[in-house]
Amino acid sequence: MRWSQTFIPTLREAPADAEVASHIFLLRAGYIRQLSAGIYSYLFLGQRALLKIIAIVREEMDAIGQEFLLPALHPAELWQSSGRWQGMGDNMFRLKDRYQRDFCLGMTHEEVMADIARKELRSYKQLPQIWYQIQNKFRDEPRPKSGLLRVRQFTMKDSYSFDIDEAGLDLSYKKHHAAYCRIFERCGLNYVVVEAHSGAMGGSQSHEFMVQSDAGEDLVAVCRACGYAANLEKASAAVPPASDPEAGQEPALFATPGQRTIAEVTAFTGEDANRLIKSLLYMVDEEGKQVPVLFLLTGTHELNEAKMGAALGGHAARPAQAGEIEKYTGAPAGSVGPVGLSGVRLVADLALRGRRSLIAGANREGHHLRHVTPERDFQTEWADLRTVCDGDLCPQCQAPLKVIKTVEIGHIFKLGRKYTESMQVRVLDANGREIVPIMGSYGIGIERILTALIEQNHDEAGFWMPPVVAPFDVVVTPVNLKDPAIMAVAHDVYATLRRAGKDVLLDDRDERPGVKFKDAELIGIPVRVTVGKKAGEGIVEVVQRSTREVQEVPVAALLDAVALASGAARLQESTR
RNA sequence: CGGGGCGUAGCGCAGCCUGGUAGCGCACCUGCCUUGGGCGCAGGGGGUCGCCGGUUCAAAUCCGGCCGCCCCGACCA
Numbered sequence: 220m221r222w223s224q225t226f227i228p229t230l231r232e233a234p235a236d237a238e239v240a241s242h243i244f245l246l247r248a249g250y251i252r253q254l255s256a257g258i259y260s261y262l263f264l265g266q267r268a269l270l271k272i273i274a275i276v277r278e279e280m281d282a283i284g285q286e287f288l289l290p291a292l293h294p295a296e297l298w299q300s301s302g303r304w305q306g307m308g309d310n311m312f313r314l315k316d317r318y319q320r321d322f323c324l325g326m327t328h329e330e331v332m333a334d335i336a337r338k339e340l341r342s343y344k345q346l347p348q349i350w351y352q353i354q355n356k357f358r359d360e361p362r363p364k365s366g367l368l369r370v371r372q373f374t375m376k377d378s379y380s381f382d383i384d385e386a387g388l389d390l391s392y393k394k395h396h397a398a399y400c401r402i403f404e405r406c407g408l409n410y411v412v413v414e415a416h417s418g419a420m421g422g423s424q425s426h427e428f429m430v431q432s433d434a435g436e437d438l439v440a441v442c443r444a445c446g447y448a449a450n451l452e453k454a455s456a457a458v459p460p461a462s463d464p465e466a467g468q469e470p471a472l473f474a475t476p477g478q479r480t481i482a483e484v485t486a487f488t489g490e491d492a493n494r495l496i497k498s499l500l501y502m503v504d505e506e507g508k509q510v511p512v513l514f515l516l517t518g519t520h521e522l523n524e525a526k527m528g529a530a531l532g533g534h535a536a537r538p539a540q541a542g543e544i545e546k547y548t549g550a551p552a553g554s555v556g557p558v559g560l561s562g563v564r565l566v567a568d569l570a571l572r573g574r575r576s577l578i579a580g581a582n583r584e585g586h587h588l589r590h591v592t593p594e595r596d597f598q599t600e601w602a603d604l605r606t607v608c609d610g611d612l613c614p615q616c617q618a619p620l621k622v623i624k625t626v627e628i629g630h631i632f633k634l635g636r637k638y639t640e641s642m643q644v645r646v647l648d649a650n651g652r653e654i655v656p657i658m659g660s661y662g663i664g665i666e667r668i669l670t671a672l673i674e675q676n677h678d679e680a681g682f683w684m685p686p687v688v689a690p691f692d693v694v695v696t697p698v699n700l701k702d703p704a705i706m707a708v709a710h711d712v713y714a715t716l717r718r719a720g721k722d723v724l725l726d727d728r729d730e731r732p733g734v735k736f737k738d739a740e741l742i743g744i745p746v747r748v749t750v751g752k753k754a755g756e757g758i759v760e761v762v763q764r765s766t767r768e769v770q771e772v773p774v775a776a777l778l779d780a781v782a783l784a785s786g787a788a789r790l791q792e793s794t795r
Numbered sequence: 796c797g798g799g800g801c802g803u804a805g806c807g808c809a810g811c812c813u814g815g816u817a818g819c820g821c822a823c824c825u826g827c828c829u830u831g832g833g834c835g836c837a838g839g840g841g842g843u844c845g846c847c848g849g850u851u852c853a854a855a856u857c858c859g860g861c862c863g864c865c866c867c868g869a870c871c872a
Contacts, residue, residue: 231821231833232807236865256864310871327872361796361870369871417872425872436871630872662872699830733832740832751831 220691222726226263229738239434241673242366244682248742250669257363257371264742265669267690269374272406272668273353275687276376279402283394284349284378289331291355295321297330301641312357312371324357329638329660332379336656337644340381346646346656347387349394351378353665365434367666368626374665381639381656383648388633388657392424395631395661399428403628406668407685409675410628413439416452416525417632428629428663430671435626440607444618452525455603456611456620458570461493466575468590470558476585479553481518484587488578492518496571496579496591498555500539500547500563503531511539511547515557515567515593517574520605530566530602548582556580557597558588565599572601626674628667634658673743676765681741683764686785691724692716693781694744698732698751708754712777716748719778740764746784748777763787 228249236253237243245251250265261269277286298304298311304323312324325331332350340346356375363369380391396412403410408430415427427450429439440454441447449455478487485492495518502509512531514522527536541552547563548555556579557565571577571593579591593599609622636655638644645653673682686692693716697709709725716723724744726735732751739747749760759777761770763784772780 228805230806234806235801235808238866253864307872329872356872358871362866362868364866632872660872701830729830731830731832731834733830733834736832738833749831 220722220724222694222724223728225724227738227742228262229741237366239365239368239674240677240682241368241434241670244673244677244741244743245366245670248681250743251367257360257369259367259370259372264690268669268684268688268743269665271688271690272665273374273376275405276353276402276663276665279398279405280351280376280378283398284351284380287350287352288354289325289328289352291325291357293323293325293331295323297334298323301330301333301638303330310358310360312359325354326356326358327660327662328352328354328377329379329634329658330642333638333642333644333658336381336639337642340644340646340656343383343646343648343654347380347382347391349378349380349391351376351661367670368434369436370666373667376663376665378661380659380661381644382659383646383654383656385657388659391659392631392633395659396426399629399631399661399663402663403428403668406672406688408628408668408671410671411439411441411448411625413441413625414449414453415630416450423635424633426631427627429625430628430675431623432626432671432674433624434670434674435624437625437627438622439625440611440620440622442613442616442618442620445613445616447613447615447620449607451606451622452523454607454620455614456607457614457617458611461574463494463575463577466590466592466595468576470588470591470596472581472583472586472588474585475554475587478585478587479551484578485518488587490578494518494577496556496577497522498557498580500544500552500555501527501536502539502543503534503536505534510564511543511562512536512564512566513548513555513557513560514604515565515571515599516605517568517570517577520568520570520608522604523606526602526604530600530604548580550580550582550584550586554580554582554584554586556582556588556591557593557599558582558591560597565597566602566604567593567599568604569601570605626667626671627664628671629661629663631661632659634660680737682743683745684743686745689744690722690742691744692721692785693746693748694724694726694739694742695748695750696726696732696735696739697754698735698749700727700729702754705750705754708757708759708774709750711774712748712750712759715774715777716781721781746781748781 230247233243233247237246249262251259251261253259295304311326314322316322353376355372357372360369360371363371382388382391410428410430413427413429415425417425438451440449475487478484481492481495481497497516497518499514499522501512503512544552575592576590579588581588611620613620636657639655639658644656648654672684676683695709695713697705699705713723713725745764747762757774758771761772761780761784770780
């Protein structure tokens with residue numbers, strides 16, 4: 220392909236809106252343009268890269284499943300039958316047809332797949348099935364951000380498995396796990412697989428595939444010693460032991476006028492936040508009745524709402540309002556504590572177990588208590604409630620955990636029978652009895668692979684990608700169009716590479732060399748062949764973008780040198 | 796939804812406080828020149844100043860309302 224004939228609108232300066240590297244470079248390299256918040260057009264280079272990623276995904280998915288293509292437009296009844304028409308809330312794009320019937324744009328496709336299953340599957344002999352598609356998803360995100368990282372329309376590879384029993388689901392799950400690893404490896408991503416919280420999808424087990432990046436939105440705890448890795452929504456850990464004074468003294472009231480937050484009380488008393496008890500009142504919905512529950516943590520820890528939900532056996536909870544806090548504790552928020560409360564259920568985080576002589580709210584405005592010792596001064600239930608912190612101890616091997624920021628590129632779920640049951644999918648088993656198949660669902664964010672690659676592989680001038688996903692394998696840069704010797708060699712190089720099956724971009728624009736070099740370095744192509752001064756002697760330069768390593772080679776040895784530079788680029792990706 | 800910021804040519808910005816001429820750099824077009832790191836010279840094209848309303852002889856500028864975009868938070872399969 221000749222650069223002069225293509226539309227690659229590179230930008231010298233980044234639009235002021237872009238802050239994260241992948242966003243800046245996708246815009247500057249002419250891969251994408253924004254249409255609206257969280258809605259992007261993919262231009263020539265962007266679409267080319269995405270198609271290459273999709274080709275890899277398709278190849279690996281074809282090895283374990285069958286490709287479908289489902290509608291993006293769904294009737295409301297479908298989602299009502301699974302109960303998610305309400306459940307998805309404002310995140311769902313909704314619209315009406317000309318007869319005022321409700322429709323939505325698909326944000327995921329469990330319902331459509333389950334609908335096909337319930338209409339078509341009759342016998343256990345038809346199972347297992349793995350069905351997948353590569354399709355657009357629509358989600359009205361409250362806050363789209365960071366270029367392609369969090370958007371309202373995106374491409375997802377989503378697949379769904381139907382099995383007779385748990386053992387079958389386990390196998391389908393493992394197949395996906397392995398296929399995902401192959402996909403991300405081939406894309407040259409450095410990723411980790413982490414235990415994940417199943418969230419609104421429901422289900423028993425799930426793993427996320429994560430790429431470390433400061434642009435990411437998910438926090439993940441990883442253990443360098445044993446390999447344990449889990450999303451912070453899910454991670455558990457032991458806390459390094461704290462040193463408390465002896466628990467001799469009785470709780471003692473003291474005035475803390477106007478001191479409400481942990482930070483204020485810490486500053487006021489001179490005690491470490493670790494020696495404070497944080498008390499959070501929630502209202503829990505138990506069979507329609509609102510029941511107050513006080514959650515207790517140390518001042519340094521954050522309540523993890525997913526774990527809180529688990530501690531409550533799945534009952535919905537919300538933070539208590541000011542009036543409710545006064546009603547149940549007799550004090551405003553900021554002076555609430557566990558001692559002497561009645562009619563309120565207490566649940567304390569395990570990190571408070573065995574602690575002594577702490578500071579807690581006194582349930583009296585502007586007052587706290589010193590020398591509060593759990594289980595002596597108040598009785599409580601215990602649960603793992605807190606969000607794991609950097610430095611907490613690995614639950615498997617007790618080594619310190621590291622908390623890192625990541626981008627989620629894939630997620631696999633064991634769904635169980637949530638959808639097959641609510642949507643009444645049934646087949647006959649070998650004994651002629653009706654059984655409800657068990658389901659899994661599995662997703663890969665296609666654009667996020669591209670984004671994560673750029674986050675992982677960029678410098679100040681631009682980015683680079685492995686040849687398998689880069690829009691072109693090689694860019695050929697003749698430094699002077701007016702020099703016949705240079706142009707003859709450039710065309711020769713171009714033809715040679717093409718014959719070898721490479722995707723080649725020939726920069727035949729009548730620009731100065733500096734412009735061409737800058738552009739070549741910007742747009743993500745892993746190898747550049749510069750045709751310049753020594754063209755007359757039949758010598759060109761092969762430049763590896765990731766390292767900027769330059770190698771002078773005779774045209775005769777071109778293919779080996781390019782292969783080496785490409786391969787080296789790939790090697791570098793996978794060993795990081 | 797709460798907090799903050801921004802909206803003037805394709806991109807980056809100035810002008811607004813103190814009302815009257817819409818400007819700079821890059822990009823773009825033409826010609827010349829140059830050709831190993833965003834070259835030089837000359838000439839040129841392009842903007843309903845986000846939208847609506849108000850004040851005023853006069854509004855990019857002052858006032859009111861609305862819309863859009865970005866960031867932080869909340870939220871989030």
